[in-house]
Amino acid sequence: MFSTDSLLAQTLSFMPLLITLLIVAIVLWIANYLLIVKKADAGSEKLFSRQLIMLALTLVALLATVFALPVSESSRNQIIGLIGLVISGIFAFSSSTIFANLLAGIMLRMTKPFKTGDFxxxxxxxxxxxxxxxxxxxxxxxxRDLVxxxxTFMITNPIxxxxxxxTIISTSLSLGYDIHNxxxxxxxxxxxxxxxxxxxxVHIVELGDFSVTYKISGKLEEVKSLISSRTRLNREVLNVLHENAIEIMSPSFMNQRKIPDEIKIIPPKQQVSNESNNSTVDQVIFDKAEEAEQKEQLLxxxxxQLIELNEQLKLAEDSQKDSLKSQIQDLTQKIKSFNNTEDEKKS
Known part of the structure; x- marks a missing residue:
């Protein structure tokens, strides 16, 4: 039978562990609610840093729990060594696990090869x-699909x-040797x-057996219209060459009908405008990317502006502080309302 003093001593020895577990549980619950649950609809872009903070807090909580265990110093060191071995093993085999993508994500944030909205x-x-x-x-x-x-794929392939x-856009076409360059x-x-x-x-790309390959290129200033501009360039090449009676066809072309040599295969000029459709092509295709970029730029x-107002507040006179504080409060509320509105759209 255990004596009352012995039982009380054993109970007291576990008190630091129980208190530590209680504190750790409360801190992790609050951190998870504030960092993850409350911002669950904010998207992975915003949750990236919050998830890293939560991961670091979890590791700290684990170590705090180990230090609170009622065991000898040597046993505690063995447990810490075991935890370190497990973490090392996870990172060692991370090439085919979720941790590989985690490390790759951190690497992409450090190197910053691209940002939201980039092609x-x-x-x-x-x-x-x-x-x-x-x-x-x-x-x-x-x-318009989302991929x-x-x-790990992003860092193992050239981006x-x-x-x-x-950016430079271009198109290529082949014309016969009978037309001088x-x-x-x-x-x-x-x-x-x-x-x-x-x-x-213009580049002369290749001198083929039957035709010459030309490549026309130019700098596009507004990259958001990249897709429609490529189509427009192809259409303009067709229109300009046809309007100048230049046949765009392989010299080895053979038709079943008998066509005199002096007749060229050029469609008649038509008064057709396709510009109205192209103006919204890129917006329709990349609507979510465009929305994400605009939202990030606005934030x-x-x-x-908030940082600038805070700097002005530090240097402002007493008569100006009330006005600046009001502007800071309004701007802070505007940012909060904007985030809440975006979260409601996603929910």
Missing amino acids: VQVGDFFGRVVERGLLDTEVQTEV ALPN TVTRTSG SKIEPLLIQAATNCELSDPF EQLKA
């Missing part, structure tokens, strides 16, 4: 970035990012100019 080409996938998450990156493709690419300051190149330059491309230039502008 990216990764492997066979092309589109605009919607969200940069903890474990994956969401990209909206040319057919979640694992972060081509379209520069927001402008001095006649072709000005017309292709004209087609690129009609598309409002700056600094257009950055509001936060920058």
Whole structure:
């Protein structure tokens, strides 16, 4: 039989552990509610840093629990060593687990090869970035679908990012040797100019057995219209060459009908305008990416204004502080209302 004093001593020895577990449970519950649950609809882009903080708090809580165990110093060191071994094993085998994507996500945040709204080409996938998450990156493709690419895929494949300051778009076509290049190149330059491309230039890509391959390129300043601008360039090339009686057809073309040599296969000019459709093509395809970029830019502008007002408050005179405090309060409420509105849209 245990004596009352012995039982009380054993109970008291577990009190630090019980108190630690209680504190750890309360802290983790509050942190999880404030960082994750309350912002569950904010998207993986915003939750990235919060999830990292929650992971760090969990590791700290685990260590605090170990230190509170009523065991000898040597046993406690063995437990800590075991935990370190397990964590090391997880990272060692992380190439095929969720931790690989976690580390890849951290790497992408450090190197910052792209941002929300950018056009990216990764492997066979092309589109605009919607969200940069903890474990994956969401990209909206040319057919408006959303593709979640694992972060390990993003760091193991070359990433081509379209520069927001402008990019080069081009198209290629083959023409016969019977047309001199001095006649072709000005017309292709004209087609690129009609598309409002700056600094257009022409390359003679290949001298084939039956035809010459030309490539017309130019700088597109507004990259958000990338898809429609490529289509427009192809259409302008067709229109300009046909209007100047240049046949776009392989010299090896053979038709079942007998056509005199002096007749060229050129469709008659039509008064058709397709510009109205192209104006919204890119917005329809990349609607979610466009919305995510605009939201991020707006939040950055509001936060920058808030920082500027706080700096002004520090240097302001007493007569100006009340007005600045009112502006700061209104701007803070505006940011909060904006976030709440976006969360309601997603829920």
